[in-house]
Amino acid sequence: MSRLFLSRLWLDGLAAALLLLGLAYWWQGNLVHEVAGTAMFLLLIAHNLFNRRWWGGIPRTRREPRSLFNLGVTFALLIAMLALLVTSVLISNALSPFLPPWGGFTVRQIHTFAAYWVLVVVAIHLGLRWPMLMGVARNLSGIRKPSALRTRALRMIALGIALCGVWSVAVLGLGGKLSMQMTLDWWNFEEAVAGFFLHCMAAAGLVMVVTYYGLRLVQSALPAKHRRPRETSSAEPAQARRG
Numbered sequence: 343m344s345r346l347f348l349s350r351l352w353l354d355g356l357a358a359a360l361l362l363l364g365l366a367y368w369w370q371g372n373l374v375h376e377v378a379g380t381a382m383f384l385l386l387i388a389h390n391l392f393n394r395r396w397w398g399g400i401p402r403t404r405r406e407p408r409s410l411f412n413l414g415v416t417f418a419l420l421i422a423m424l425a426l427l428v429t430s431v432l433i434s435n436a437l438s439p440f441l442p443p444w445g446g447f448t449v450r451q452i453h454t455f456a457a458y459w460v461l462v463v464v465a466i467h468l469g470l471r472w473p474m475l476m477g478v479a480r481n482l483s484g485i486r487k488p489s490a491l492r493t494r495a496l497r498m499i500a501l502g503i504a505l506c507g508v509w510s511v512a513v514l515g516l517g518g519k520l521s522m523q524m525t526l527d528w529w530n531f532e533e534a535v536a537g538f539f540l541h542c543m544a545a546a547g548l549v550m551v552v553t554y555y556g557l558r559l560v561q562s563a564l565p566a567k568h569r570r571p572r573e574t575s576s577a578e579p580a581q582a583r584r585g
């Protein structure tokens with residue numbers, strides 16, 4: 343596993359952390375929110391430059407469920423991120439002296455709507471890369487041999503996170519936020535800070551677990567010739583190994 347690839351993963355983790363910080367608008371206020379959002383967009387530009395070969399390979403995408411789903415999810419992520427970027431510029435306090443007053447209530451609503459969808463789609467994006475991320479964790483912790491006990495323990499943890507996620511979706515009112523309903527039930531950061539981040543991570547964890555195991559179920563139902571070999575051995579995608 344190259345050091346460059348590991349650094350890329352750290353940057354991906356930082357982008358995910360900045361996304362969560364951005365969702366916690368009422369914790370630190372507007373300045374921190376705008377700085378965190380800008381840093382996240384810069385990191386995501388770098389992320390896509392590192393993954394530029396993937397974009398170039400789109401015409402050669404294999405016609406099998408996992409690859410087509412990955413393609414659809416990446417485009418959904420692109421659209422949600424662009425919606426977030428455009429609305430960020432329109433409602434930015436820092437940019438308001440230089441822009442006409444376009445950032446009304448509806449734009450703010452679209453901004454929040456896009457932000458919560460980004461959380462969900464990023465979780466699907468990570469669920470699709472789960473075998474690779476587990477490969478990295480295995481490499482870093484020096485695990486060489488498979489163990490049925492460890493696999494069972496990790497599956498129990500995944501199940502636990504998914505169950506917490508169901509509760510977190512309700513606590514955060516995610517259903518309303520993802521369907522653009524008007525709500526005034528913002529998280530009270532004076533009462534608890536860590537709870538907000540833990541609930542967001544559990545909700546994202548639920549989506550990752552459903553994506554990963556859902557795809558495994560679909561793959562196992564496919565005729566053998568359409569099945570993809572399981573990604574277990576390499577922690578680093580071939581694309582990243584090439585550069």
Ligand code: HEM
Pocket residue numbers: 350351354355357358361386389390392393396397412416419420421423464467468471579581582
């Ligand atoms: C906080 C947001 C995001 C996180 C945490 C994240 C995470 C990851 C991770 C861990 C990987 C595999 C390792 C790597 O190549 O760096 C990856 C791959 C990739 N990501 Fe993201 N990503 C995010 C946002 C985005 C966005 C907004 C796009 C594009 C619109 C995108 C496009 C891609 C592409 C094209 C790949 C390569 C796909 C492949 O090899 O199958 N990502 N992402």
